[in-house]
Amino acid sequence: MLLLAIIYLAFISLGLPDSLVGAGWPVMHEDLGVPVSFAGGVTFIIAVGTIVSSLASERLTRRFGAGVVTAVSVAMTAAALLGFSTATQFWMLCLWAVPYGLGAGAVDAALNNYVALHYSARHMNWLHSFWGVGASISPFVMSLALSADGDWSAAYRGIGLLQIGLAAVLLASLPLWRRVAAIHPGESTTEDEGAEMNEAAGAGGAAGDAAGHVSIRTALRIPGVPSVLLAFFAYCAFEQTAMLWGATFFVADRGFDASTAASFGALFILGLTAGRFLSGFFADRVGDRMLIRGGFLLGAIGAAIVALPLGQVSFVGFALAGIGAAPVYPAVIHSTPANFGRANSQAIIGIQMAAAYTGTTIMPPLFGIISGRVGLWLLPFYLLALALLGLAMTERLNRLPRRSA
The missing domain is CATH 1.20.1250.20 (MFS general substrate transporter like domains)
Structure with missing residues (x-):
């Protein structure tokens, strides 16, 4: 239950940055001297990063475990948000959007799979509700920063510092992740699970390599x-x-x-x-x-x-x-x-x-x-x-x- 509480905090953290760009862009684009349409460039870079890291999440999680992937990914998004707060030119936002997207995609896939394996459907629904709480909070944080002194970077800095605190909590909780995985096994590939993968893959070929990796091509062949x-x-x-x-x-x-x-x-x-x-x-x-x-x-x-x-x-x-x-x-x-x-x-x-x-x-x-x-x-x-x-x-x-x- 302690780990579950930490995961709830992590889902709030997932939602916190998602509304910041949209909420602050009316002021940000003027300060950076770019057209309002340039917001699409930042969000596109973030989206590409999330797609890439999502596709790589299976290898990363199998190699390092969901707890490590989650902690490191949150730390990457924290660094990206702090980088956003220091940006004085548009290209800097684009640069920091890369670790932002890579971190967001990996943590999303790792956390969702961990909860699907180890917790009930009600917690999955409530966790995603808490994502909505995080996504609803960040526009108010941006509004507070803009009304105080018109400094949009303060909102990114504040959310970034919160993410750093969460990353520290996640690192400290790594023994809990291993304990829950030991009580409810499901992350590592056992011999029985290897047979199950081969059955799922059907006649299309082996489900993975010796380490139990399931390739994208193999996964796509599963009915x-x-x-x-x-x-x-x-x-x-x-x-x-x-x-x-x-x-x-x-x-x-x-x-x-x-x-x-x-x-x-x-x-x-x-x-x-x-x-x-x-x-x-x-x-x-x-x-x-x-x-x-x-x-x-x-x-x-x-x-x-x-x-x-x-x-x-x-x-x-x-x-x-x-x-x-x-x-x-x-x-x-x-x-x-x-x-x-x-x-x-x-x-x-x-x-x-x-x-x-x-x-x-x-x-x-x-x-x-x-x-x-x-x-x-x-x-x-x-x-x-x-x-x-x-x-x-x-x-x-x-x-x-x-x-x-």
């Missing part, structure tokens, strides 16, 4: 993996597109004023955070599959309500979409060991993280390009298509036998 990757891609694209374009949609298509639209757009994030907290109370009884199915269905219904010409009532659909989407991410992650085997879970979760970051990197800008030609009215239909795609892929996965109980 059901392509389906879950496409479902995860669709879900994360759904989430990020709604968060990025929601307020703009309510202004440009529904004619609301900017302050009202901002509050309506925030309903999705609030629904996401509250939904994950509430899901934790019944996740173990309902099961991951029902949570995923119900989440995609409710997300689709919410998007359909937004599409209807209901005036201000359409914001209810946006909140409903957030609540529906809430359990999907943690449930997909938590079900990975049961669907594909414990020995394969770290490799597959790493690829899932890469698919997630690819979806959040590509699909929101793609909607921006399409809506620039068609119109922002397309947003609810775009979200509906993503929700239905995710539902179809997870139902396809559900028809396959699970690899381990």
